[in-house]
Amino acid sequence: MALVKSNGQEIPSTLTDVMDQVFNEGTLAGGTGFRPDMDLYETKTTYEVEVMLPGLQKSDIDVEVTGQSLRVSGRREYEDEKDVTYHLREGFNGYFERILEIPQDGQLQEVSARFDQGILFITVPKQEQHSSGKQIEIR
Numbered sequence: 266m267a268l269v270k271s272n273g274q275e276i277p278s279t280l281t282d283v284m285d286q287v288f289n290e291g292t293l294a295g296g297t298g299f300r301p302d303m304d305l306y307e308t309k310t311t312y313e314v315e316v317m318l319p320g321l322q323k324s325d326i327d328v329e330v331t332g333q334s335l336r337v338s339g340r341r342e343y344e345d346e347k348d349v350t351y352h353l354r355e356g357f358n359g360y361f362e363r364i365l366e367i368p369q370d371g372q373l374q375e376v377s378a379r380f381d382q383g384i385l386f387i388t389v390p391k392q393e394q395h396s397s398g399k400q401i402e403i404r
Contacts, residue, residue: 299357312389319383330373338362
């Protein structure tokens, strides 16, 4: 997140940074870790979440539901190799957490998740829409 100082306080420099702060997505726990990329989309019957987690194992990831919130968290730790001098290291390391508020029609008690080739796929079924009215045939 790019920050600009104003009167000694750091303020976001872009609208994206502001939205990150508003939705608490821009800060990482303890200032360490990484923020995995995520895709969120919907179909007629589901909300779909895809979290890109290359290099992680299923056992490194937690998915939790609280109220209408879906929380994906985990940790990736790697140790520096001995007798190796890194000149560039862009791999992520540490703790991550992403929290999404799912719309009210999402059935969070029915969430399913699978992990395949470094991508976590989460499916949240939508409640069946009941029409507020019914067409009455006139005889």
